[in-house]
Amino acid sequence: MKLDLGDWQVAGNAGLGDRKSLAIEARGLVKRFDGFTAVDGIDISVPEGAIYGILGPNGAGKTTTLRMLLGIIDPDEGYRKVLGAERPHEMASAIGYLPEERGLYPAMKSYEAIAFVGALRGLPLAEGRRRGRELLEEHGLGYAADRQIRQLSKGMAQQVQILGTIVHEPRLVVFDEPFSGLDALNQGRLERMMRGLADRGATVIFSTHVIAHAERLCDEVAIIAGGKVPFAGPVDVARDRIRPQVRLETRAMEGAWRAALPADARVESKPGAGTFFYFSLPETGVEPLLRALIEGEAGILSLSIERAGLHDAFVAIAGEAAAKALEEATNVEQRA
Incomplete structure (x- = not known):
């Protein structure tokens, strides 16, 4: 018998907000453009x-939200505080910002940019x-320090702009869709950079339509759809919106023990892999189920319990339409 509990665990008092001060606090942010509400009470x-x-x-209100937080545009309603200041411009020297629209002067050399x-x-x-030369060397671009921006590939130019975002060693770093346009290798480098910034005490906030980046990197997320935030908090809490899923393989397929399986249990057969029962972990936990299976001589061959991923949580929280739009945006970018 094989028991694999995967990464499932009972959620405790998760959350960072109860033990750390806030770098950003926003309440009830609203922004309208020509009668259209782009952000609605975030x-x-x-x-x-x-x-x-x-x-x-795309189009959910991510960029508008970031611009309001940074004071690039003012909200029509609501309150925000950045690094303790109610006027974000007062903290400009402590903030690094990479906008969604990239742009550097093409005649400048990389280190000068x-x-x-x-x-x-x-x-x-x-x-x-x-510092520019040091950063380029540190991130494997030292050979490009004296090249003009126009001589760089699109991905290299984007890396230069990312380095410009952090050169002044900001306390708060804000990236708007930073992974867009980067290949897999450079996406990995950017993820490591973000972790390094956080390890040194900086706060990193980024927008993305790619769930994998958020799941790998984030302590907390805000899920935004249609200008609203139906969820904001720790990633673990979002995942716990969906009960852990159980995969069970038994030697016997029939018996009194089947009455112990939850009502949502389904049977799936996979060629060459066997037949499995799939269902949500019961509210009572796994122990009563194991007892019924053993006493009923089901013959447990394997049993695994896995928590839901952030993608499943996103679907449950934001809805199928938002999840489909997210997937389509990711697929378009991967084909580009």
């Missing part, structure tokens, strides 16, 4: 030192040039 709390994801399909972006946040140009 509440977000981002703990200091966290990696926080804003997850949703990094220094220029840093200078916009108050970093002296000479120091920015020194």
Whole structure:
């Protein structure tokens, strides 16, 4: 008999907000454009030192939300506080921001472009040039330091702009769809950079329509769909919206023990792999079920329990339509 509990565990008092101060706090944010409500009453709390994801399909309101948080545009209603300031511009030198629309001066050399972006946040140009060369070397782009932006590939130019976002060592780093346009290798490098920033105490917030990035990186997420946030909090809490799923393989297929299986149990046969029962973990836990299976001589061959992934949680929270839009956006990007 094989018992595999996977990564399932009972959720405790999960959450970072109860033990850390907040880098960002927003309540009731609303933004309208020509009568259209793009963001409709969003509440977000981002703990200091966290990696926080804003997850949703294109057009859900992610970029508008980030721009309101940073003071690039003002909300029509609501309240926001960034790094303790009610006016985000007061903290501009402590913030790094990568907008969704990328753009660097094509005639600038790579290290100068990094220094220029840093200078916009108050970093002296000479120091920015020194740090720019160091960052390029550190991230495997030292050979491109003296190349003009126009001489770089699209992905390399995007990496240069990402380095410009962090050159002044900000306390808060905000990335809008940062993985878009990067190949798998550079996406992995960016993920490692984000973890490194958080390890050094910075707060990282990023928007994405790719669930895998959010699931790998985030302490907490805000799920956004149609300008609303139906969920904001720890990833584990989102996943726990769906009961853990059980996969059971037995030697016998019939017997009194089958009455112990939950009502949602279904049978699936896989060629060459066997026949399995699939169902949600009962509220009473796995022990009473195991007892009934053993006493009923079901002959347990394998039993595994797995928590739901963030994708399943997104579907349950935001709905099938939002999940489909998310998948379509990801598929379009992968084909590009």
